[in-house]
Amino acid sequence: MFSFCSDPSVLDGLAWLSCYLTTGTHMLFYASFGVVLLLLAITAPIALLFGYGGAMASRSRIAPLRWFGKVYTSMVRGVPDIVFFLFVPIALDQGLEWLRHQALCDSDAPVRQGNDFVVCAAAKLPLSTSPEWVHDIYAMTLAVIAFSVVFGAFAANVLYGAMQAVPRAQLETAEAYGMTPRQVSRRILVPQMWTYALPGLSNLWMILIKATPLLFLLGIEDIVYWARELGGAKTSSFAYPHPDWRLYYFLAVLVFYLLMTWVSERVLDRVIRRLSAGQATMAGEAQRKAGAL
Amino acid sequence: MKKLLLAATALALTAGMGTAQAIRMGTEGAYPPYNFINEAGEVAGFERELGDELCRRAELECTWVKNDWDSIIPNLVSSNYDTIMAAMSINEERKAVIGFTQDYLPPAPSSYVALQDGVDLEGGVIAVQTGTVQASHIAETGATMLEFPNIDQVFAAVRNGEADAGFGDHEVMRPFVEESNDLVFVGEQVNLDEGIGVGVRQSDTELREKLDTAITAMKEDGSLNALIKKHFGDDAQTYE
Known part of the structure; x- marks a missing residue:
């Protein structure tokens, strides 16, 4: 990074530290914070979408759709997260490769040969020849899907409960005005359910933030991986030898997670306050009275 | 239309071949001096240097992949990468699951x-x-x-x-x-062991033969011994 970093063994004190903290691996460590934030930014809306779909399916008048919604929410919520994170990416990856094997390979060699799962070179996903970033994005996509499926199931239950909590009288009034079921749902049900759903969703968001270290299970190098890797004792095989510093690295990670939760609390408080305005709930009523005085 | 389809299939079939066979090499990256992640964030150490040399001799195009030790064998058999060079000792238990080349390091x-x-x-x-x-x-x-x-x-x-x-x-x-x-x-x-070898899938006999030939050649011309001495010191065990 800096010009004086070419020979770290002669450096000491602040110069050594400034070189040490700007090595390539440290840059990857800093970038991994971005990876975690990116995962959160992509996963949260997709999980919410899954949840909305699940909740709508659970409320559906069409029986098979309703069964699907119920099975999805209860089954996924009942399986330990870690099992799902191990299962979904492997199943997806092997399933896709098997499909591509059927379509793209002209050999009829079996996919399973003893212990091995082998598809032809053209069916590999991603191809062995693809650059590293393609592999990274592929792994990240599988991770996003696994996270979304799991958190979507929880969100579905929260949203389902919130939809049930909207007073029936509100919906009946809308029907009396001659609105179609679709209009009732879009104009009355959905806008009002958020105020009931938000406490549950904010819980989920917090749990999602804390679940991101599971990324490492999927082969993505997240902040916890790098903290462990960089903090471990380094011998003179490395340019910057140091004793076991994991404590400090994990401390930095801890501060990051606490900051994330602190910021989220602020934002969610504000959103809850805004959504309560004009609602026939205690919080909404309190706001109305405060404004009237 | 038919021509286009044919061309597309031909392209898809040949895309994987290229000039040299592309191989992904799995390693742990946390076991210095065998393999570790250097300051630039790349795989380094004895096995990096040896692996690159083996690939050059066997005319393979290699990229390195990091993988946790725990899941290093499962990810090989499910074809996420094609070889393991992670100071993995050859023993009977592992031979039941994966194949090994001849040893590239004497029993340590x-x-x-x-x-x-x-x-x-x-x-x-x-x-x-x-x-x-x-x-x-x-x-x-x-x-x-x-x-x-x-x-x-x-x-x-x-x-x-x-x-x-x-x-x-x-x-x-x-x-x-x-x-x-x-x-x-x-x-x-x-x-404890029978030496350290390159782990490959049992079905991947072609790759194992290529790597075996390259290791034999490096043992014969002394370049493997030189590499061992460079990374493990002059007292390290070498091949006769």
């Missing part, structure tokens, strides 16, 4: 480390890295075994008193012991 001794001499190696608590030949060995002795996911945590367990001693590959432990002022080698060295 394993050693005990502790904070002082005279700890009970037969009945005490011994820390090892999980899934290693050293772990299998401790499981057969009378000692209580503590398993950790990487070698770093083995040292940490010895230092904080959780374990009476740690047991691991001598060459990996040597720099840690020499550069520390608290750890010492204790007890006798143990010879």
Whole structure:
């Protein structure tokens, strides 16, 4: 990074530290914070979408759709997260490769040969020849899907409960005005359910933030991986030898997670306050009275 | 339309071939001096240099992939990468699941480390890295075994008193012991393995033969011995 970093063994004190903290691996460590934030930014809306779909399916008048919604929410919520994170990416990856094997390979060699799962070179996903970033994005996509499926199931239950909590009288009034079921749902049900759903969703968001270290299970190098890797004792095989510093690295990670939760609390408080305005709930009523005085 | 389809199929079929066969090499990246992640964030160490040379000789186009030790064999058999070069000793248990090339390092001794001499190696608590030949060995002795996911945590367990001693590959432990002022080698060295080889899928005989030929060539012209001496010192065991 800096010009004086070419020979770290002669450096000491602040110069050594400034070189040490700007090595390539440290840059990857800093970038991994971005990876975690990116995962959160992509996963949260997709999980919410899954949840909305699940909740709508659970409320559906069409029986098979309703069964699907119920099975999805209860089954996924009942399986330990870690099992799902191990299962979904492997199943997806092997399933896709098997499909591509059927379509793209002209050999009829079996996919399973003893212990091995082998598809032809053209069916590999991603191809062995693809650059590293393609592999990274592929792994990240599988991770996003696994996270979304799991958190979507929880969100579905929260949203389902919130939809049930909207007073029936509100919906009946809308029907009396001659609105179609679709209009009732879009104009009355959905806008009002958020105020009931938000406490549950904010819980989920917090749990999602804390679940991101599971990324490492999927082969993505997240902040916890790098903290462990960089903090471990380094011998003179490395340019910057140091004793076991994991404590400090994990401390930095801890501060990051606490900051994330602190910021989220602020934002969610504000959103809850805004959504309560004009609602026939205690919080909404309190706001109305405060404004009237 | 038909021509277009034909052209597309031909392209799809040949795309994987290219000029040289593309190989992904899996390694742990946490086992210096065999393999580790250097300051630039790249795989480095003895196996990096050896692997690159083997690829050059076998005319393979290689990229390195990091993978946790725990799942390094499952990810090989499910074809996430094609070889393992991660100081993996050849033994019967592993041979049941994956194939190995001939050894590229002679059988290496394993050693005990502790904070002082005279700890009970037969009945005490011994820390090892999980899934290693050293772990299998401790499981057969009378000692209580503590398993950790990487070698770093083995040292940490010895230092904080959780374990009476740690047991691991001598060459990996040597720099840690020499550069520390608290750890010492204790007890006798143990010879456990049949040498270290490249792990490949059992069905991948073609790749195994290519790598075998390259290793034989490097043993014959002395370049493998030179590489071993460069990374493990002049006293390291070499090939005759």
